[in-house]
Amino acid sequence: MSHPDTGHCGVHIPDSFLSAPVCVGAYCLAGAGLTLASRRVTEAWNDRTVPLVGVMSAFVFAGQMVNFPVAGGTSGHLLGGVLAAVLLGPHAAALVLATVLTIQCLFFQDGGITTLGANLLNLALVGVYTGYGVFRRVSRWLPGARGRSVGMAVGAWCSVVAASGVCALELAASGTAPLRLVLPAMLVTHALIGVGEAVITLAVVSVVQRVRPDLVYCPGSVTALPAKAFVLPALAASLGVAILLSPLASSLPDGLEWVAGRLAFVEHERASVAAPLADYQLPGVASPALSNVLAAVIGTLLSLLVAWGVARLLARWVRRPSGGNTA
Numbered sequence: 185m186s187h188p189d190t191g192h193c194g195v196h197i198p199d200s201f202l203s204a205p206v207c208v209g210a211y212c213l214a215g216a217g218l219t220l221a222s223r224r225v226t227e228a229w230n231d232r233t234v235p236l237v238g239v240m241s242a243f244v245f246a247g248q249m250v251n252f253p254v255a256g257g258t259s260g261h262l263l264g265g266v267l268a269a270v271l272l273g274p275h276a277a278a279l280v281l282a283t284v285l286t287i288q289c290l291f292f293q294d295g296g297i298t299t300l301g302a303n304l305l306n307l308a309l310v311g312v313y314t315g316y317g318v319f320r321r322v323s324r325w326l327p328g329a330r331g332r333s334v335g336m337a338v339g340a341w342c343s344v345v346a347a348s349g350v351c352a353l354e355l356a357a358s359g360t361a362p363l364r365l366v367l368p369a370m371l372v373t374h375a376l377i378g379v380g381e382a383v384i385t386l387a388v389v390s391v392v393q394r395v396r397p398d399l400v401y402c403p404g405s406v407t408a409l410p411a412k413a414f415v416l417p418a419l420a421a422s423l424g425v426a427i428l429l430s431p432l433a434s435s436l437p438d439g440l441e442w443v444a445g446r447l448a449f450v451e452h453e454r455a456s457v458a459a460p461l462a463d464y465q466l467p468g469v470a471s472p473a474l475s476n477v478l479a480a481v482i483g484t485l486l487s488l489l490v491a492w493g494v495a496r497l498l499a500r501w502v503r504r505p506s507g508g509n510t511a
Contacts, residue, residue, distance in 0.1 A: 195344075195351045195374070195440050196288065196303050199296030201449070203358035210354065211301030217309040218282055225275035226498050234499050236399070238492030239418035240268050241280045245287065245487040246425040249464070249480045251433040252380050259436040260377030263307060263347070266315035266340040267385045271392065273401045274316040279498075281308035283491040287483060293459035302354055306347040315343025333386060340385040341378035348374035348439065361447045369446060373439045419488060426480035431473055 202210070244264035251259040264284075268277035285303050288294035295303045319339030323331050352370040356363035392399050396414065437445065460467075461479045469475035 195306060195348050195370075196285070196295035197299040197306075197351060197354070197440065199298050201296070201358070201360055201444075202299050202302055202354055203360075204298075206354050206358045207298050207301060210299075210305045214301045214304035214309060218278060218304065221275040221278040221309075222498055225273065225279060226501070234495040235415045235492060236272060237276055237280060237495040238488045239415050239422065240272055240276075241283045241491035242419060242422040242484045242488035243425070244268060244280055245284045246422040246430075246480065246484045247384070248284065248288075249426055249430040249433060249483075251436070251438065253434040253436050254376045254380065256373070256376065256442070257436060258373060258377075258442040259434040259438055260344075260374070260380050261433075261438070262384050263311060263344055263381060264385075265307065265312040265343045265347075266319060266336060266381075267388055269312055269316040269401070270319065270336060270385075270389055271399055271401055273403070274312055276495075277312045277316070278308045279494065280491060281312060283494060284487055287487055287490060289459075291459055291461050291486065292464050292479065292483065293462035294464070302351070306350045306354075310350050311343040311347035314346040315339040318342045333390075336385055336389060337382040340382040341375075344374050344378035344381045345371060351440065355449075360449050365447055366443065369443045370439070373443055377439050422484050422488075423481060426484045427477055430477060430480045 244262070244267070247262035247264055249261070251261045253259050263281075265277055265281055268280045272280065282304050285295060285307060286300065289297060289300050289303070316339060319332075319335040322335035322338050325331065326334055348370040349367065352363070352367040355361050355366050355370075360366075389400070399414065436442075461482065464476050464479040464483075465472065466475040466478045466482070469478060
């Protein structure tokens with residue numbers, strides 16, 4: 185997350201780190217991938233599952249506000265790809281991450297507009313599908329609850345490392361840093377951050393399994409839950425994280441920022457368009473800490489509303505009659 189004294193979060197790439205051809209290519213790949221995900225995800229949806237996408241987006245946004253320190257003077261935070269995939273399935277998780285990343289970019293200047301396609305590709309697609317694929321494979325190798333736990337942990341770790349590796353390739357392809365330097369630096373740094381991702385993912389899913397085991401995604405099934413039975417407690421938990429934990433977030437540089445400083449390309453960073461709540465600060469609020477908390481609350485609620493709205497539109501679209509033909 186971007187605190188007042190940091191520039192961006194996790195592997196959110198800011199403007200000017202990538203070349204124009206890499207940005208355009210990433211937008212094309214991300215657009216194609218998210219279009220496919222949106223088509224696949226609606227196959228098992230109904231009106232009662234749509235709110236879950238909203239509350240998961242809110243929780244992921246709030247969770248990304250809390251940076252935790254790791255070894256080497258850097259920090260990391262939850263990416264949430266495998267967490268969302270285990271609870272909602274990988275296609276819905278891709279849409280959750282895409283919603284959060286877009287809101288962070290447009291409203292909080294967290295990740296650049298020109299590089300939004302790359303951030304969507306890395307985190308919402310590569311991170312989610314790699315992590316979930318590893319989770320499923322390990323769960324098959326090690327059946328039972330222990331296998332699922334090991335699979336979640338390994339998958340969550342792999343999601344962070346895979347996203348950072350693709351980010352390094354994009355930086356090298358753009359001429360920002362040599363591949364022989366940026367790839368090992370990104371992989372080693374985010375291998376440490378991935379441990380935190382694994383721990384948080386296991387902790388959250390363990391709580392959900394105890395309280396509402398029916399929320400855990402089962403491929404091929406259709407989840408049918410009363411919306412109010414889960415939305416309000418989940419939203420309260422998300423707001424609790426945003427209000428209570430975001431002030432405790434580490435101010436150490438995140439993984440990409442640390443690597444950029446070590447390899448001397450951090451000075452390339454500049455924003456193409458100013459955002460209304462840049463650096464997670466609310467204009468007109470004198471206290472930076474209070475301003476940060478208020479921005480966290482606004483972002484959490486905005487993520488809920490936008491993701492819920494997008495999911496509802498997709499659910500209606502998939503049920504729309506096509507040309508008078510009936511299945």
